[in-house]
Amino acid sequence: MSGETAAYIGLGSNLGDREKNLSKAIELLAAERHINLFRTSSITETKPLSDKKQRDYLNRVAEIRTTLKADKLLKVLKKIEAAMGRKKKEEKWSSRTIDLDILLFGSKKVRKKDLCLPHPQMHLRSFVLKGLCELDGELVYPVLKESVSVLYSRLSGKDFYIDPDRPQLVSIAGVIGAGKTTLAEGLRDLLGFRLIKESYDSNPFLPKVYAGQKSFALDSQLYFLLSRCEQLRPDSFPPGGVAVSDYIMDKEMIYARLWLDSMQFELYRKINAAMCKTTAAPLITVYLKISPKKALERIKQRSRPYEQNIDLGFLEKLHIGYERLFETFSGCPVITLDAETVDFRQKPQVETIGEKINYYIGRD
Secondary structure: OOOOEEEEEEEEEOOOOHHHHHHHHHHHHHHOOOEEEEEEOOOEEEOOOOOOOOOOEEEEEEEEEEOOOHHHHHHHHHHHHHHOOOOOOOOOOOOOOOEEEEEEEOOOOEEOOOOEEOOOOHHHEHHHHHHHHHHHOOOEEOOOOEEHHHHHHOOOOOEOOOOOOOOEEEEEEOOOOOOHHHHHHHHHHHHOOEEEOOOOOOOOOHHHHHOOOHHHHHHHHHHHHHHHHHHOOHHHOOOOOEEEEOOOOOHHHHHHHHHOOHHHHHHHHHHHHHHHOOOOOOOEEEEEEOOHHHHHHHHHHHOOHHHOOOOHHHHHHHHHHHHHHHHHOOOOOEEEEEOOOOOOOOHHHHHHHHHHHHHHOOOO
C-alpha cells in the first residue's frame, strides 16, 4: 500500500502464560485497521535486566507495515497493553503481562518525552537484535548507521543497559603496537575523557623480562596488577566524568600465560582473581585488531629500547590470546576495529569512534 512505513515492534512478557500473551498481542496488532502484520521472529527467553527476583521474559519481534504516524502507532500499542491488563504507571523494571515497544520506524529519528526513535537502548539488547537479525540482518540502525547484525555481534549474546551510577570507563584493547595509547589520547583530547595509561615506563622489571630474564616475570606481572588495581579503583571515578584506559584488565592473564611457569601462573591466577574484583569494569571496550607482522613493524618504528627484542613469534602468541579472550568475552559490548585501516592520529577518524562510544555509554 502506498505511504506505508516498515516498523519493528518488540514484544515481551513475564507474567501469566507468557507465550499466549505474545500471541494475543500479535493478534490484536494484526487486527488494527491501519496495520499489516508482515512477519514475526522466533521467541527468545531472557533474564530480567534488573537485579529484582523476577520470572524470565519471553521476547520476540514483529515486523509490520503501517500508514500510521509513529505517535499514532504508539497510541495503538498502549491501547493493546491496556486491553491486556497492563497498568499505565508501573515501577521501572517491574514484571508485566505484555510490553510493546517501537524499535524502528523506517529510518525516522525522534526525541520526545514519550517517544524515542529508534529505541534508545536496543543496540544493547541481544534479545532484540537477535529477533531483528532473524527478520533482516541488514537493517540499519539509524543513529549508529550500522546493521543490526553488526550490533548483535558486539554483545556476545548478553543484554546491557546504560547505568550512569557505574564508573564510566572505556577500555582500549589490542596487542602491542595496535595503537591503543594513540586512540586513548585522541579520545582524551577530543572528548575530554580522563586518560589512564598503562604504567609500562615505570615498571622496573619489564625491560629485564623483555631482555630474556624470566626470573623477573612474576615481579613484572604483580607490578602491573597492583598499578592497574590502583588506577581502576571505583572510588577514583568522579561522578559524571568518563575515563579511557589504554588497556583492558583481562589482558593480565594473556601475558601471565606467556611469561610465567606453571607454579608462578597458578599463584598469580589466584591473586589476580581476588584483586580484579576490586576494580571498575569497562562499560565498553574497543578491540583493535592488527596482524602480528604489522604490529612488529610499528614496534620497530617507535623504537622503545626495551621492546626491540620482541619477535614475531611472541606477537603471534599475543594475538591468539586476544582472539581467544574476545571470542567469549561478555563483560560489556565490544567494538572491534581493523587497526590497520584506521589512523588514530586523524581527528575525523577518532571523532567517528568517539561518537559510537558516547552512544554506547549514554552520552549522545
